[in-house]
Amino acid sequence: MVFSSLIFLFVFLTANLIVYFAVSPEKRNKVLLIFSLVFYAWGGPRYLLLLAGETMVSWLFAIRIDESRAGYTKRSEKFYLVCDLVIMLGCLAIFKYLGFFMGNFKALFGVPKSVPEIALPIGISFYTFQLISYVVDVYRDQVKPQREYWKLLLYSSLFHQCVAGPIVRYETVADEIDNRKINANDIYVGVRRFSVGLAKKAILANSCASIADTLLPAGVSSLKAQTTLGMWLGMICYMLQIYLDFSAYSDMAIGMGRMVGFHYDENFNYPYMATSVNNFWRRWHISLSSFFRDYVYIPLGGNRCSKGKYIRNMAVVWFLTGMWHGASWNYILWGLYYLAFLLLEKFYLGGRFGPVVSRIYTLLVILFGWTIFRFENMAELGTVLVGMFGIGNGGFANMAVGTVFLKNIFFIIFAIVACTDLGRKLRKYMMELGKVHKNMFMIHNVCDMITPAILLVVSVLALVGASYNPFLYFQF
């Protein structure tokens, strides 16, 4: 089920919230669990077994590790940790990467003749990482193992973040699983956050997607016919789309969590306002980069080691980051692309640019990064990359691009503004002003009151007509 769909809003979420608040507090976790399992099964009941299975494995091994630490088992904690990692990463490797590995093997050696096509269970990249972080945190004695299997399953399958992130660490919610307090303000903040995310997705992201796909149609010959300006405009819209899309899902997850008393960490911090590539990666998909930092980079030595080792550590992390996004060479290339710029900034560029130039440079690097990300087909990627520099395409500009641009000009400007923190600044300003002027206080309050409902209504309108509703990160 997709968050931005009528059935999720008016059947699933409505039912979930009604039942949740209707039952007594002790039953609420079970309500969340049941709804989460239904939500996951909606996308394919077969894979529910995998999710439950991986959670069972993590549950077992985390307890074993704890018992080992207390001296109750024959084997060491490390043994159980390794077993767990092998199984978890093994599942991920088989379901997500086997086809990719075998395809490459075949390309090099000619065998095997047929490469299996394995369907990707939804959310596997997210929940596998969540469970790994749980077991490692138990191993590091940072968190106590969850003794009740169903509560761990609640953590891994919770519909808020199971299929689309953020990657929530167990320690973030460990206490809140059992001790949640909510008040009207919490619910309001959650509702508001959810509505903003929903509108971002249903209206902003989906329309950007539509423009991007119009300007960058599939197939090398169609792309070759596109003009330079058309490719740039298409890629800019894609860049807007992917941020608005992905951050919207995180907004909705955080909002829904808040409605029931969970406080998830932020996953995005206005990434397109970054002043350097380094800064960008502290603002984009924060839960993923911090996962790799805490569970790969730092264990390898981080940057507290020789220069050579540091570069090796960075290379490993960025190779894996690229690969996490998809079993295709362009994603790996994307990861290594950022590796190059991060190293470049560390050793050479750091601080050389002024505030304006550094932002422009960063945005350009990000834009070309997304170009690599968008095209899994290398021929298409090549066509677009050279096409953006005016080589081998259908000219500089044409009327069709002009038509698309004019038809969407206000929208594109609004979408760009939505990527900045202008909205937040405005609200803060209104709040400050409200402290002094009674009228502004009233206006601010009324705005607060009507915003979620209005955003919800407008989003529903957008969703009804739209058959177009792709969530790009769904393949993860």
Next chain:
Amino acid sequence: MLRYRSLGILAFAAVMALGAFIGLLFFVRPKKSSVEKRELAKFPSFTVTSFLDGSYFEEVSLWYSDTYPMRDKLVSADQSLKSLYGIEAGTQVIGGTAHADDIPDADATDSSVATPEDVTSGSTTESTTEDPEIGFPASMTNKNADEAAESNTVEAVEPPDSKAMDEAFQKKLQDNLYVKNGAAYSMYYFVQDSATEYIDALNNAAAKLAGKTNVYDILVPNQSGVQLSDKELKKLGGSDQHQAIEYYYSKMKGVKTVDIFDTLKEHKDEYIYFRTDHHWTADGAFYAYEDFCKVKGITAIPLSDRKKDTFEGFLGSFYSTLNNSDMKKNPDTIYAYEPIGTNDMTYWNDDGSEQKWNIIMDVNGWEKGTMYSTFVGGDNPMAVIENPKVTDGSSCVVMKESYGNAFIPFLVDHYSTIYIIDYRYSQVNILDFVQNKQVDDFICINNISLIGDQDVAATISDLLH
């Protein structure tokens, strides 16, 4: 402040509850959308496989949002909001970068252009003592075992994949448009493979019908080729329509081709094409009819002899696609000219049920986007017009898509019987049918863009072999 926030929660909850409630009103859910002119998603049937791989649920989700009550109103509201996104310029180009093959030179030395022997009408009247049953499809077999007829049965075929046909229509006529002052023009892109297949199909039909039935082919160009200036066409790209038509005709053997391009071009400033719809008007079709009469060697009946009907407020396919405000302010008017001998016809639906209808139907008050179906009842698998005023027993089969609709009324006064088959919905093999009915003329009238689609060309090829 908290009071307002609590109210905010309530407002949100109220909208959710309302939405959930409306969603539960199963009996109010629409089955088709008149705005989108399509059947809406049906509730899927349950199978174990679809349940396990999640596709059943996916379809349930689709059904839920596709058939949400008041869908059309909500979609319209959304369209209005979307119009705030930007500026709609008077001149626009949508798409315009489709691929076009080069058009080979029309072989001037090809002797195949020689006019085939005329099959005079009335030669088949002796062999049928009873009228073969007009019905469908089981009764398609010729009840009279007749030596002249080569095939006694008409092959019933699976109707062509309507989804492929819809996609062909979208791709060929709606994806690449030039819009100027509230009128849209479809761009044309020649496709060699489709051309070869279509030509081959017609040649096959002509060969099989040689000596028995005259085969006519009328290729209708788009507005863009006829009404835009050479300069505009050059800037838009695409293929030269006249050159393409000449190429098609040059390759046909034994087919009586009717080249209407120059005639239409002569009258390009008249109201021969619609502004908001991809079709031509009856006035445009009339000029094609005059050219057809010249090739057939009969006298065309002038427009002035006919009763003229007027239907106003037509907003056609281009408007549905673009929602262009200039078009809305200046909708089309349909002028239709009734045949003299009769205005009655019969057509059959997909399920075989029969429907009595008018050749020119009164569409006043109909949904604005559907008014073109005033002509011969729109597009049906099979239709028949019998004109009691024509007594020489002449007959013809017209194979067409919707372009033919505006043309057929003009033929009514020249034939006793006209069979109309829309190749997109046909449930019979057309070649078999033509042979079976032993008609005098087999007339193919096709829009040049649509037959450039691979699926369409393949369909026509199937139906004519």
